[in-house]
Amino acid sequence: MSTAEILPKDRTRVRYRALGAKELQRAREALASEGRLDLFATELGYETEEEAFRAVGEALGLRFIDLSQVEVDRDLLQEFPSRVIHRHHVFPIRQERGNLVVATSNPFDLAAIDAVTAATGRSVTPVVVMPDELDKLIKSHLGVGAETVDDLLAQSEEQSGEGVEILDEVDFDGSEDAEQAQQASVVRLVNEILCEAIEARASDIHLEAQPSGMKIRYRIDGVLQKQPTPPAINRFQAAIVSRLKIMAKMNIAEKRKPQDGRIKLKVKGREIDLRISIIPMINGEGVVMRILDKDAMSFSLRDLGLEADYYERFRELIDRPHGIILVTGPTGSGKTTTLYSCLLEIHDEETKIITTEDPIEYQLEGINQIQVNPKVGVTFASSLRAILRHDPDVILVGEIRDLETAINAIQASLTGHLVFSTLHTNDAATAFIRMIDMGVEPFLVSSTVEGVMAQRLVRTLCRECRQAYMPSAEELPEDFLIDEFIASGRPLYRAAGCRHCRETGYRGRVGIFELLVPDENIRHLASEGKSSTVIQQAAIANGMRTLRQDGWLKVLRGQSTIEEVLRVTKAD
Numbered sequence: 334m335s336t337a338e339i340l341p342k343d344r345t346r347v348r349y350r351a352l353g354a355k356e357l358q359r360a361r362e363a364l365a366s367e368g369r370l371d372l373f374a375t376e377l378g379y380e381t382e383e384e385a386f387r388a389v390g391e392a393l394g395l396r397f398i399d400l401s402q403v404e405v406d407r408d409l410l411q412e413f414p415s416r417v418i419h420r421h422h423v424f425p426i427r428q429e430r431g432n433l434v435v436a437t438s439n440p441f442d443l444a445a446i447d448a449v450t451a452a453t454g455r456s457v458t459p460v461v462v463m464p465d466e467l468d469k470l471i472k473s474h475l476g477v478g479a480e481t482v483d484d485l486l487a488q489s490e491e492q493s494g495e496g497v498e499i500l501d502e503v504d505f506d507g508s509e510d511a512e513q514a515q516q517a518s519v520v521r522l523v524n525e526i527l528c529e530a531i532e533a534r535a536s537d538i539h540l541e542a543q544p545s546g547m548k549i550r551y552r553i554d555g556v557l558q559k560q561p562t563p564p565a566i567n568r569f570q571a572a573i574v575s576r577l578k579i580m581a582k583m584n585i586a587e588k589r590k591p592q593d594g595r596i597k598l599k600v601k602g603r604e605i606d607l608r609i610s611i612i613p614m615i616n617g618e619g620v621v622m623r624i625l626d627k628d629a630m631s632f633s634l635r636d637l638g639l640e641a642d643y644y645e646r647f648r649e650l651i652d653r654p655h656g657i658i659l660v661t662g663p664t665g666s667g668k669t670t671t672l673y674s675c676l677l678e679i680h681d682e683e684t685k686i687i688t689t690e691d692p693i694e695y696q697l698e699g700i701n702q703i704q705v706n707p708k709v710g711v712t713f714a715s716s717l718r719a720i721l722r723h724d725p726d727v728i729l730v731g732e733i734r735d736l737e738t739a740i741n742a743i744q745a746s747l748t749g750h751l752v753f754s755t756l757h758t759n760d761a762a763t764a765f766i767r768m769i770d771m772g773v774e775p776f777l778v779s780s781t782v783e784g785v786m787a788q789r790l791v792r793t794l795c796r797e798c799r800q801a802y803m804p805s806a807e808e809l810p811e812d813f814l815i816d817e818f819i820a821s822g823r824p825l826y827r828a829a830g831c832r833h834c835r836e837t838g839y840r841g842r843v844g845i846f847e848l849l850v851p852d853e854n855i856r857h858l859a860s861e862g863k864s865s866t867v868i869q870q871a872a873i874a875n876g877m878r879t880l881r882q883d884g885w886l887k888v889l890r891g892q893s894t895i896e897e898v899l900r901v902t903k904a905d
Contacts, residue, residue, distance in 0.1 A: 352388055352389065352392040356377065357389070357392055357393075359373060359376075360373055360385070360389050360441075361441045364438075364439045364441060364442075365439075365441070368438070368439070368464055369382065369464060370382050370385040370386055370389070371385075373385055382463070383463060386438075386461055386462075386463060387461075389440060389461065390440060390460075390461035393440050393461075395440050395459055395460060395461050396460045396461065397460070397461045397462070398426075398436070398460050398461070398462060399462075399466075400436065400462050400463070400466040400467065400469075400470050401466065401831065401832050403426055405424075405425075405426060405427075405470070405474060406425070406426070406427045406428065407474075409425050409427065409428065409433075410425055410474060412453075413425045413452075413453065414452050414453075415475055415563070417448055417449060417452045418471060418475065419471075419475075420448070421437075421442065421444070421445035421448050421449070422437070422438060422439070422445070422464075422467065422471075423435050423436060423437045423445050423446075423449060424436045424467060424470055424471060424474075425449075426460065429458060431456070432455070432456045432457065432458040433449065433453060433455045433456065433457050433458065434458045434460055435449055435457050435458070435459055435460070436459075436460055436461075436462040436467055436470070437459050437460070437461065437462065437467075438461070438462055438463065438464035438467050440459060440461050446459055466832075469832055472529070472561075473561065473832070473835075474561065475561065475563060519569065519572045519573065519576050520576060522566075522569065522573065523573055523576045523577060523580075526538065526540075526549065526573070527598065527600070527607070527622075528600060529551075529560070530551050530622075530624060531600055531605060531624060531626065533551055533553055533835065534553055534554070534629065535551035535552055535553050535624060536552050536553070536555075536623065536624055536665075537551070537552035537621060537622065537623050537624065538550075538551055538552075538620075538621070538622040538624065539551070539552070539557065539619075539620070539621050540570075540573065540574070540619065540620040540621075541619055542570065542614055542616040542617030542618060542619055543616055544616055546564070546566075546567030546570070547562070547566055547567050547570040547573075548562075549562050553835070553837075554792045554837075554839055554840070554841065554842050555665060555790055555792065555842060556792070556837075558835065558837070570617060571617070574611065574617075574618050574620060577596075577609060577611070577620060577622075578592070578594075578611065580596045581594030581595060581596050581607075581609045582594055583611065588613055588618060589613055590613070591610065591611065591612045591613070592610075592611045593608075593609065593610050593611075594608075594609050594611075595607065595608055595609065596609060596622075603626065603628045604627070604628075605624060605625065605626045606624075606625040607622045607623065607624060607625070608622065608623040608625065608692070609621070609622045609623075610622075625694055625695060627695050627696075630670065630695065632670065632673045632674045632677050632695075632697075633674055633677075633678075634647070634648065634674045634675070634678050636674075637667075637670070637671060637674060637843075637844045637846075638843035638844040638845070638846070638887070639844070639846060640846075640878075640883065640886060643846055643848050643878075643883075646848060646850060647784070647786065647848055648678070650783060650784045650850060651675045651678065651679055651751075651753075652679065653751060653783055654749065654751060655746055655747075655748075655749050655750055655751055656746050656751060656752070656781055656782070656783035656784075657742060657743065657746045657752045657753075657754065657781050657782045657783060658675075658751070658752070658753050658754075658782075658783055658784050658785075658786075659733075659753075659754055659755065659756055659764050659782065659784070659785045659786070660672055660753070660754075660755050660785075660786050660787075660788065661755065661756045661757070661758040661759075661760070661761060661763075661764050661785060661786070661787045661788070662755075662757075662758075662759075662787055662788045662789060663757060663759075663789075664757075665790070666788055666789050666790055667788055667789075667790045667842075667844055668755045668788065669694055671786070671788060671844070672729055672753050672755070673695065673697060675753060676688070676697065676700055676727070676729060676753070677697065677700075679727065680699050680700065684726045684727060685701075685723070685724060685725045685726045685727070686699075686700050686701065686725065686726065686727040686728075686729070687700075687701040687702075687703065687720045687723060687725045687727075687728055687729075688700060688701070688702045688703065688728070688729035688730075688731070689702075689703040689705060689713055689716040689717060689720065689728075689729070689730055689731060690702060690703070690704065690705065690729070690731040691704070691705035691713070691731050691732070692704065692705075701723075703716050703720070705731065712738075713730055713731060713732065713733075713734065713738045714735070714737040714738045714741050717730055717738065717741040717742065717745065718741060720745075721744075721745060721748070721750075725750060726750065726751065727750070727751045727752075727753070728742075728745055728750055728751070728752045728753070729752075729753045729754070730742055730752065730753070730754040731754070731755065732754065732755050732756070732757075733754045733755070733756055733768070733771075735771065736771045736772040736773065739768055739771050739772075739773050740773065742754060743773065743777050743778075743781050746781045747781060756768070758787065759787070760787050760847060760865070760869060760879070760880065761785040761786065761787040761847045761848070761849035761869070761872070761877070762785075762849060762865040762866075762868040762869035762872060763865040764782070764785040764787075764849075765778055765779070765782065765785075765859040765865070765868060766862075766864065766865045766868075768782075769859075769862060775859060775860045775861065775862045776860045778859055778860075779851070779856040779857070779859035779860040780856065780860075782851065782859075783850070783851075784848065784849065784850045784851070785848075785849045786846055786847065786848045786849070787846070787847040787849075787880060788844050788845065788846050788847070788880070789844070789845050789880055789884075789901040789902060790842040790843070790844055790845075790901070791842060791843060791844075791845055791884060791887060791893045791897045791898055791900075791901050792837075792839035792840075792841070792842050792893065792897050793839060793840065793841045793842060793843050793887075793892050793893055794826050794828060794838065794839060794840075794891065794892065794893060794894065795828070795829070795830075795831065795833055795834035795837070795838055795839055795840040796840075797831050797833040797834065797840075798829040798830060798831035798833065798834065798838065799826040799827070799828065799829060799838070799891070800826060800827050800828075800829045801824040801825070801826055802824055802825060802826070802827055803824050803825070804825055804895075808895070809895070810895065810899065812881060812882070812885075813885055813888075813895070814882070814885045814886070814889060817885075817889060818889060821889060823889075823891075825888060825889070825891070825894075825895070826891045826894065827894055827896075828894055828896075828897075839897070843887060843892055843893070845880050845881075845883040845884040845887060845898070845901070845902075846878075846880070846883050847877065847878065847879055847880045847883065848877065848878075849868075849869075849872045849877055851872075852875055854871055854875075855868060855871050855872060855875070858871055880902050881898060881902045884897075884898035884901075884902060885898065
């Protein structure tokens with residue numbers, strides 16, 4: 334046991350005043366009723382709840398340990414019964430001088446210690462930990478929904494006989510109590526999967542049917558991360574999918590065709606929308622859910638990550654009375670967030686804004702939004718024609734996909750409207766060529782496009798664990814801003830990994846941008862149908878930073894890493 338595990342990092346010699354019997358009794362009651370000591374800490378004048386836990390541990394002759402500094406003995410964990418962990422909220426740390434060191438956030442719970450002793454047949458040394466840290470440790474090692482799966486297994490054993498495997502399908506007995514218990518546990522399991530994803534800031538949930546069983550992955554900060562799950566969850570895969578179908582008002586009996594739906598949830602007072610897609614696959618039905626959490630989004634231009642010079646130029650751009658402004662990039666590069674931020678930035682009582690989107694991801698106050706529905710003839714092109722009869726000042730077209738939409742957008746800009754839209758291009762210069770390739774006359778493109786902003790999202794370093802280093806010349810890419818790096822005299826940072834960032838080294842994302850505002854030369858090049866390479870070179874000569882160069886500024890500032898910028902710009 335290291336000193337860092339027992340005592341505060343900045344107070345390694347502090348000892349807390351002894352707690353009297355009455356104070357210990359109050360601590361016992363607080364833990365029994367609330368599972369926390371925050372109010373108790375305030376009453377006794379401790380600065381933090383952790384100090385109260387340390388004081389209680391010291392009064393009881395028990396060590397306090399910081400779980401973030403502890404390595405779990407995985408072999409020991411595999412032998413330890415998971416039901417004891419869940420029922421008594423304890424966790425085995427390691428073996429020490431023949432005893433089993435077990436973490437608990439309630440050192441007064443002697444029944445829990447007795448349960449561990451009975452289950453393992455070994456002497457137990459309890460250590461005191463923070464309840465939040467213990468919760469994180471249990472989830473990270475046993476997986477999402479592990480406790481509920483244990484409950485489901487217990488129900489199954491009670492109904493079918495422990496250790497008996499049913500090989501043939503049997504009819505569920507349909508009794509009201511059994512059906513209610515089965516439904517309640519599956520509902521709880523699905524809710525845990527959803528809540529864990531939301532808490533982890535995931536944008537998507539993937540439930541995948543594999544030959545080895547069910548795999549759960551969350552897309553966090555743009556990268557898929559496999560989630561630990563109890564092996565027994567495979568037995569309830571069909572029930573989980575059926576529950577999601579019910580929530581999304583899908584046909585629960587349809588297992589041969591793809592289905593799409595929406596789910597509206599309220600989680601801890603926050604309203605959250607889920608877009609769900611279910612597709613039959615060879616090993617079962619695959620599920621993907623997109624999480625739309627408006628409360629977690631920031632639709633502010635200043636929060637996008639624009640450098641000061643780009644912010645000023647882009648802000649001037651979106652104030653123009655007419656023309657087309659394009660935001661480009663692949664799916665998941667933050668285009669919708671940028672466009673919504675633009676609309677909210679210029680919205681006021683004197684401006685009529687109408688959008689046509691597929692789908693409408695977030696409902697914006699004061700903005701008139703139209704949902705594209707090709708089944709009934711509502712396309713981007715047709716809705717754009719209708720919008721022009723509603724006297725708008727500003728129009729947002731979710732995407733320019735075809736010639737008809739492009740022509741209608743150009744017509745709208747030529748009749749005095751400001752039009753925002755998106756294109757799927759890798760850089761800003763290619764936007765001109767993409768519209769020309771659709772069939773738009775080059776002179777129309779060059780005369781109506783007021784600006785193009787290409788963008789990507791790079792993960793930002795976790796501030797809790799990032800590590801400073803001075804790179805060697807070999808570690809710096811050829812196009813890195815070496816002169817600026819040397820002049821700064823500051824180190825770069827690399828990703829490390831801790832519990833705060835789920836061991837990835839990154840937490841959150843920020844945009845990198847390439848802003849092309851055409852001057853007369855660039856408009857001339859576009860009108861002549863010159864290549865995107867020629868247009869990009871002219872833009873760079875005119876002061877444009879490329880996506881990668883903008884990314885290097887984030888690296889120099891300690892926001893991201895060289896590896897991350899290279900990852901998201903490798904196709905450029």
